[in-house]
Amino acid sequence: MRTNLTILALLSLIGAVAPAAAQTTVTGNPATGGASSATSGSQNAVTRPNTDHAVSGRPGGPGAVKLEPGANSFTEGETRRRLEQAGFKEVKDLRKDDQGIWRGMATRDGKPTRVGLDFKGNVAAP
Numbered sequence: 001m002r003t004n005l006t007i008l009a010l011l012s013l014i015g016a017v018a019p020a021a022a023q024t025t026v027t028g029n030p031a032t033g034g035a036s037s038a039t040s041g042s043q044n045a046v047t048r049p050n051t052d053h054a055v056s057g058r059p060g061g062p063g064a065v066k067l068e069p070g071a072n073s074f075t076e077g078e079t080r081r082r083l084e085q086a087g088f089k090e091v092k093d094l095r096k097d098d099q100g101i102w103r104g105m106a107t108r109d110g111k112p113t114r115v116g117l118d119f120k121g122n123v124a125a126p
Helices: 002-023 076-085
Strands: 089-096 102-108 111-117
Touching: 076 089, 076 102, 076 111
Parallel strands: none
Antiparallel strands: 089 102, 102 111
16 A cells, blocks of 8 residues: 555656656757848748838838738738728728739828738838
């Protein structure tokens, strides 16, 4: 009986420690000398939209961003919301072109303008 209790206690202890040990990961040191995605010259995977260059309504905004071709996973509704968040109104005629760039018409400051959104989430009014 005492042996059974000892074995049971040992198994409980192992059961409590094993899952924690299985979840521990060692990250190591980051690689050095690698090229950034900005200088690699090819399209890299994007895990989140690029909001660094989205139009904000400030000078240099709409025309300053070059839309990049690529596999665009934004839906029409998401594209419409991004354009509206960038200050465009009455967004219409949205179509994804053969380069994966959403293009359409909208108004900004009461004036009609062409708009676009690339796979990184960049918004522009070319």
